Amino acid sequence: MDRMSQRTRLTPEQRREQLLDLGIRLFAHHSLDEISIDVVAREAGISRGLLYHYFGDKMAFREAVVRRAADALVAQTAPPATGEPVERLLASMTAYVDFVDANYEGYVSMVRGAASDPVLREIYDEAFGALGLRIFDAGADFVEDTPAARLMVRGWQAMSEELVLSWKADPAGLSREELLGVLAGSLPVLLEMLPERTRRE
Amino acid sequence: MDRMSQRTRLTPEQRREQLLDLGIRLFAHHSLDEISIDVVAREAGISRGLLYHYFGDKMAFREAVVRRAADALVAQTAPPATGEPVERLLASMTAYVDFVDANYEGYVSMVRGAASDPVLREIYDEAFGALGLRIFDAGADFVEDTPAARLMVRGWQAMSEELVLSWKADPAGLSREELLGVLAGSLPVLLEMLPERTRRE
Numbered sequence: 001m002d003r004m005s006q007r008t009r010l011t012p013e014q015r016r017e018q019l020l021d022l023g024i025r026l027f028a029h030h031s032l033d034e035i036s037i038d039v040v041a042r043e044a045g046i047s048r049g050l051l052y053h054y055f056g057d058k059m060a061f062r063e064a065v066v067r068r069a070a071d072a073l074v075a076q077t078a079p080p081a082t083g084e085p086v087e088r089l090l091a092s093m094t095a096y097v098d099f100v101d102a103n104y105e106g107y108v109s110m111v112r113g114a115a116s117d118p119v120l121r122e123i124y125d126e127a128f129g130a131l132g133l134r135i136f137d138a139g140a141d142f143v144e145d146t147p148a149a150r151l152m153v154r155g156w157q158a159m160s161e162e163l164v165l166s167w168k169a170d171p172a173g174l175s176r177e178e179l180l181g182v183l184a185g186s187l188p189v190l191l192e193m194l195p196e197r198t199r200r201e
Numbered sequence: 202m203d204r205m206s207q208r209t210r211l212t213p214e215q216r217r218e219q220l221l222d223l224g225i226r227l228f229a230h231h232s233l234d235e236i237s238i239d240v241v242a243r244e245a246g247i248s249r250g251l252l253y254h255y256f257g258d259k260m261a262f263r264e265a266v267v268r269r270a271a272d273a274l275v276a277q278t279a280p281p282a283t284g285e286p287v288e289r290l291l292a293s294m295t296a297y298v299d300f301v302d303a304n305y306e307g308y309v310s311m312v313r314g315a316a317s318d319p320v321l322r323e324i325y326d327e328a329f330g331a332l333g334l335r336i337f338d339a340g341a342d343f344v345e346d347t348p349a350a351r352l353m354v355r356g357w358q359a360m361s362e363e364l365v366l367s368w369k370a371d372p373a374g375l376s377r378e379e380l381l382g383v384l385a386g387s388l389p390v391l392l393e394m395l396p397e398r399t400r401r402e
């Protein structure tokens with residue numbers, strides 16, 4: 001991993017961005033607990049004091065990294081603008097599995113750690129909500145935007161998160177394509193299980 | 202809530218049981234953070250020092266309460282020994298919704314708090330695992346015990362937990378019976394989505 005030259009003249013905003021980029025690179029293969037001020041300062045070739053100067057404190061840096069990771073997750077899993085709804089959902093879920101693949105350690109600690117820290121919880125909840133609502137924005141023809149459908153989408157998201165994380169730990173004989181088939185195929189089926197009147201606006 | 206008489210002579214084990222019973226009663230309507238040594242000591246009519254004497258420290262008491270709550274959840278949701286598999290699953294899920302109903306505040310904080318504290322995490326994971334494996338022990342005819350089926354049961358459990366907690370916060374137009382129908386009805390459907398070869402031993 002490159003060290004940033006201390007001699008490079010950067011604006012505070014550029015330096016902040018560089019440090020966040022470094023945080024995101026660390027996030028890929030480290031839990032949030034492991035992204036310590038010491039490690040980041042050493043990797044960046046700057047003093048701990050300077051890091052505190054840019055981010056205030058250790059938690060603020062960690063929160064900024066998680067916010068950036070959550071934004072990246074939402075951006076990277078955006079479904080393609082055209083295509084059959086189920087194909088677009090499959091493309092989005094493929095990008096989700098790719099993201100978890102590439103950022104497993106950080107993502108697991110984000111999902112788990114979000115529970116205890118209120119700020120992380122808020123970031124996680126926002127991303128979870130945005131990912132879910134996108135199902136309705138995408139104009140999927142298999143679902144209308146009703147309270148019951150939103151509830152079911154939340155349940156399906158929780159299932160998908162658990163399935164992908166457990167599958168990463170032990171694939172249980174399922175190929176990546178088979179996992180993706182279950183993830184994308186289950187949402188329409190689950191929505192069909194809702195009582196008819198709760199599925200229509 | 203009754204205060205325990207300080208004059209009653211109890212063995213240490215009886216006193217410990219009494220304090221745990223009190224913790225469980227508090228768990229029903231309070232988050233784990235709110236079950237403080239101060240509150241429990243006051244409710245029990247004993248000194249804080251005596252509570253520390255019985256449990257070591259605040260976290261040990263909290264962990265003992267969560268362990269008891271997890272045991273109660275597993276016990277209360279045991280499916281009936283006879284009947285059609287889907288009916289038994291429905292009975293078990295009804296008991297699960299009843300448990301969450303009766304212990305909402307404590308249960309939410311247990312699910313959330315489990316993420317940060319390693320001991321709580323272990324208790325939660327154990328209960329989650331026990332609830333899932335019971336699906337296979339129960340001799341349900343719609344599922345064989347394969348790695349892929351276990352993976353899917355975990356996903357279904359995560360979905361069920363999210364659906365029940367979200368439904369408690371906002372029923373979204375779904376009656377209790379309709380929610381239960383989705384919970385019990387979705388498991389066989391989801392298992393059917395697994396590739397054939399991963400569903401047979």
